Amino acid sequence: MAGKKGFSPKAHSYYKIDGDKVTRLKKICARCGKGVYMSEHKDRRACGKCTDTEFIR
Numbered sequence: 001m002a003g004k005k006g007f008s009p010k011a012h013s014y015y016k017i018d019g020d021k022v023t024r025l026k027k028i029c030a031r032c033g034k035g036v037y038m039s040e041h042k043d044r045r046a047c048g049k050c051t052d053t054e055f056i057r
């Protein structure tokens, strides 16, 4: 898919572009703080650094 430069395919996994609105999809780990994201799973989020797991209803 040819597109505009500026967004790498990886960036799309972190941000959802909806028109001119950018929504952050990944949640930052509450323990590790800025720059450490929780990996999204079907029913939970898990931090790859401190292994903290948060369950989603």
Ligand SMILES: [Zn+2]
Residues within 6 Å of the ligand: 029, 030, 031, 032, 033, 036, 047, 048, 049, 050, 051, 052
């Ligand atoms: Zn963490």
